[in-house]
Structures are given as structure tokens and as C-alpha cells.
Amino acid sequence: MPNVRTRCGWVACWGGFACSLAILLASLQKPHQSLSSSSSLPASYINGTPMKRLSTSPSPAHPDTTVILLNWSRFENVKLLVSHLCSHELQSVIAQIVVWNNNPKLNIQPKDFSGLICPNSKIHIHNSPENLYFQARFFACANATTSFCYIQDDDYLVRHEIIIAMRARFSRGALEPIYLLPPPDALSSRLRAAIGPQLHTSTAWLGYGSLITRDQAATFIRLLRDLGLTEDEMKMADNYFAILRNRIPEIWLDEGMELGGGTPFTVGTEGDERNWLHTNRAYNLLESIMPLASSNGFTDLAEYPSAHQDVRLWRAPCIFYTCVIETNIALLPDYDESQLQGSSIYPTLRRLEDHGRKLLGVDGERDFLLHHLQRAVDGKLNTAFKSPHNAQRGDYLMLDMLGAVGSKYHTAELVLIIDRRTEHILPSSVTEVSSGESVFVLDTERPQWQCLALGADDAHGERSDTLLERSCSIRQRKWRFVRLRALQDMDVPWNVRDIWVPVMEGSRGW
Helix, strand or coil: CCEEEECCEEEECCCHHHHHHHHHHHHHCCCCCCCCCCCCCCHHHCCCCCEEECCCCCCCCCCCEEEEEEECCCHHHHHHHHHHHCCHHHCCCEEEEEEEECCCCCCCCHHHHCCCCCCHHHEEEEECCCCCCCHHHHHHHHCCCCCEEEEECCCEECCHHHHHHHHHHHHHCCCCCEEEECHHHHHHHHHCCEECCCCEECCCCCCCCEEEEHHHHHHHHHHHHHCCCCHHHHHCCHHHHHHHHCCCCEEEECCCEECCCCCCCCCHHHHHHHHHHHHHHHHHHHHHHCCCCCCCCCCCCCCCCCCCCCCCCEEEECCCCCCEEEECCCCCCCCCHHHHCCCCCCCCHHHHHHHHHHHHHHHHHHHHHHCCHHHHHCCCCCCCEEEEEECCCCCEEEEEEEEEECHHHCCCEEEEEEEHHHHCCHHHEEEEEECCCCCCEEEECCCCCEEEEECCECCCCCECCCEEEEEEECCCCCEEEEEEEECCCCCCEEEEEEEECEEECCCCCC
16 A cells, blocks of 8 residues: 655555545645754745735636546546546636546446545536547537636646636636646747737647637637538647637646646657648648638737737746746747748748747757746745846846735735845846736835845755845735836846745744
8 A cells, every 4th residue: 555745744545546636635735844943945935934925816706617628548537637626726716527528438427426526516528429639628618608618638737726827817818818838838839939910820739728718619610610621620629729819829837747647649750740730731721811801700810919919928827826927038039030931921830940949959948948937936946947148128027916915915025036146136126016917116116125145955956056035025005916127238147946925924023
């Protein structure tokens, strides 16, 4: 009988689904550090301090989101995910869970979920007589009883707080799809971004976790039929969705939790070439749509740039609390797309990605994957977000708290864990807050940064340069966004181990 270690010690695990669930619950617990008084970590990381990370925990007035889970060969994963998605943390967001079974050899019944703490009324099972592949999720969403659909595959797990953040951001934005992508896929998507007067698109997979509207699913399916796609092309609907939307996808970098099991659909060169076949087909269809004057209800034909579209922006969800970090710091090389044009008006997405990877180089790609944006909000001191170049005027790091931070948090602060080189950026920076996304108010012209010196080991267990905890009071009484913005070019890069807004339940002792 194997054991699983949790924050409170060791618990017995009887294998199978129960063991998987125990491991899952252990992995989702907040990091716990038992530190002595001589620890070099900052006070905010020491057990027992009166500081918590601010989380507004925004949620809709009533559950309005349907989960769409596709099953093929990982039914044990599906049960694990249903248990996770039916937990009390998500009760205010998720109204129903649709399990679409694409495997005709398996007949899923309500009794298969009887061991879960989830009412049968919340789980809807559809046993498809044939494998409809990825188009099934759009059929399921188009027929949902709610306005919004959360979509994911059966081999990935997304944390509760991230799903809550997606729903909160969705309702406060332009209702554009949000895609969670692990760093390698996010990098590919951004390198493939094609920009022109009327073209502004790229790829984005939905299976890692995505949020769309029921209307988007319905109009997308209708568009594919109007375009005359074959049944084989319809089955690969994922390859067409983001491209035909013709919006720069809102991608959130998220490492997620891979569950594994079963046989992956895309395997090796053959799978990659199949994806490119359908990706190129979608791109060619988009080129045929753009000259049309009338809207098809799904494709955005507006001139670029339009609202909420900026290929330079990067976002990532916070871990362990509800917020989103955003930055405009240049993480990829710039290049002129016109140099890649062939017989088509626009270069193919494959040429764009290949060219971008050549400019980025092996070292640049490695550094991007190792020091991506979510490293700044993962609650770990042995990871860091690092910029590939020195700080530039206008660079910013911003936290979206996804809800109004009221006057009761009159002692709120912006806290950074940085190295000594990054500290030189702070005197030439300002903190700004906003209750909306466009108008920022100067909170502190010359922030007074409190300081705690500390040291920490890096991910390899080697002693790093001394780190600093810097904090700056936020004076505004009502805000949602807070950002740190550089006022001038600097000769040092960004290196941020952590950034957050604490809730002050007592004095820090300064």
C-alpha cells in the first residue's frame, strides 16, 4: 500500500482512483515552509507571519459555466477531473459538467461517478456512437444550458484559482476566448502571429484549458459548414478555431499539471504534419474570408490594432491566489514580416515560426522556457522571471486583481522579491493603479521602497546572489490594477522572483 506525503504528513493510499485523488490533493496544497529564525528567506515567507496574499476571489452571481470534457482512452483521468471540477471551490462558477465520450467501445453511466462527491444532476454524459474528435467539444458547448464553456482535455489539470481567474477576467473583458498554454505552446503561438492591415491571427490549442462563449461555439460550427469543410476537416476543429477567429489569442502562460495516461493524439512527425496540414488550411480559408465585406458572425474583420489586441503583451495566472500578471517587456525578437512573403500576400504561419526561432536561437528559447512570466507569480523563490534584454523605458509589470480592492485594504502594498541588479530599476520607476484597463493614476511618483535583504538558493541548490524584498505602499483607496513602470532605459535586465499584493493583518514590524 503506497503512501502519499501531504503538508500534514503521510497518508495511506490504496491505489487506483483513490491514490490519484490523494496525490492530486497533495499537489494542490499551498507551499509550506518550516523555517528557523536564522532562515535567509524574507519575513513574508516564514510560517506564522500575519501576511496573506490579497485575493478578491471574484465570482459570478450564480454558476454560469459548463465544463466540456472529452473522453477517449483516459476515463480514470476523467473521473479525477470531474472530482476536481465539482469541488466546493468552483461551485460559484461551474453549473454543469458535460462528459462527452468519443469512445464507442465504452458506455459511460452515472454509476461510474458514484464514488465522487458530486451530484448526478451536475454531470451530463453523452456517449457518442462514433469518434467525432475535437469538433465534439464545440457541439457540446453550442448546446450548453449556460452562456460560457470551460473546455479541456482529459490529460491536463488546471488549478481552481486559475479557472476562477479566467471566469472573472472573461466577464470584465471583451468576452474573447482565453487559452491556457504551457510555455512551449505559448512560444509557438506567439512566433506564428501574423499581422497585416486586416490580418491578426495565430494558433492556440483549447485542450489545456480554455474559456469561450456558447455563441462563439455555435457560430464557429456554422462557419465551418458554410465554408464547406469535409468531415475529416471538421473533426480537427481545434486547428481552425483561433485562426478563423482572426484575433491575437489571449494566451495565459500556465505550466499546469500533466496527468498522462492513454495514447496522445499528436505523436511524432506524422502528428505534427497533420496539424500543419489543417493549420495551413485554416489560414488559407481566412485569407479567402478577409476580402468579404459582410461579417460571418465569428471572424473579426476589423483593422489592426483594435482593442485588447497587442502581440507584445504576455499574461500568466497567479498560483495559489486569484490574479493575473501582465507585462509588455520584450521577450522575443522583432522582425519584418514582409521579408517572408512568398506567393501569398502574407507569409505562412510555419515560415513565421521557423524564422522567429532562428532569430531567438537555441539559448534564447531555453531562457524563455526556463524564465517565463509565470515564474514571477508561482510562489517559489527558486524560480524567476527574467527578461532577455536590459529594462527599457515604458516596461511594466502589472497585477490584475480581477476585482475592486476596497478602502478596507488601506495598508495594501506591492511587494517584490528581486536581485540586487534589478533593484537599480526601482529608483527610476513609478507605481500606478487603475480601476479600469486604460486610465492609470500615478500612485507614487517616487515610491519609498522598504527593504529586507535575504539570500536564497537557486533551482540547482547553488547559492545565488543576495536577494531583496522590496515593498511599496499603495495609497489609492479603490483600484483593481497595480503596475510598476520603468521611466527610463536601464543597463540591467529584469529578474523577479516574486511579485504580489499582501493583505496586512498586523504590523510588519518596521
